[in-house]
Amino acid sequence: MKLYPYxxxxxxxxxRLLDFISQLLLLISLSAFTYALFEGLPVNKMAIYLSAGGIIGWWVYCLIQNRKEQIPYYRWGIFLACLGWWYLPNGGWICTVYLLAGFFEKQAKFPEELAFDQDEIVVNSLPKKHIYWEELNNVVIKDGLLTIDFKNNKLLQKEIQSGSNAKDEQxxxxxxxNRLQATA
Known part of the structure; x- marks a missing residue:
């Protein structure tokens, strides 16, 4: 694993929107499972009960996390819903949608970071994006704002998380x- 100086x-x-969509997916699943049980559809009742109970438990856990002002990750509840959909008649394709939603929910909430070293800047997206110093005119942080000026006239400006001070910025x-002068 490579270590980056910055x-x-x-x-x-x-x-909020992502959390709303995740909660809506969980609510739809619970409604579908309840319907399947009350209508007597040919389902594995134990799997549906376990899935529904797990969803409710995880949802409560996420609400507690949110109340503590921490980021709730609904993906485990979505994965449990995926399991329940698998056991419903013709639920395989919905299971696939839920599986993808669970994977993307985590990635969407992952903090966006830029790592700087002697050779490049790496953006921790999916897939990782590499920006080489030769592509840049200027990179600066001023007043909590990161500015990256590309040679192709593209400009990237983003606010950074608080916690840096004037000495860190300097x-x-x-x-x-120094990196830009070395590559010029």
């Missing part, structure tokens, strides 16, 4: 200035 975490946006800016 890792800058960008400010997080609100996850050290980072000096590092970037």
């Amino acid at each position: 890792v800058i975490e960008l400010k997080r946006s609100s996850f 050290d980072f800016n000096e590092f970037c200035r």
Whole structure:
């Protein structure tokens, strides 16, 4: 694993819409499972009960996390819903949708970070994006705002998470200035 001298975490946006969609998926699943049980559909009742109980338990856990002002990850509840859908008649394709939603929910909430080293800047997206110093005119942090100026006239400006001070900004800016001069 490569170590980077500077890792800058960008400010997080609100996850309210993503959380709403995740909760809606869980509610739809619980409704479908309840319907399947009351209508007497040919299902594995034990699997449906376990899935529904797990979803409710995880949902409560996520609500507690949210109340503590921590980021709730609904993916385990979504995976449990996926398991329940698997046991419903013709639920395999819905199971696939839930499986994908569970994987993407975690990635969507992952903090966006940029890692800087002597050779490149790495953006921790899926897939990882590499920006080489030769592609840049300037990189600077000022007043909590990261600015990356590309040679192709593209400009990237993002707010960074609080926690850096003027000395950190000065050290980072000096590092970037030296890297840009070395590649010029």
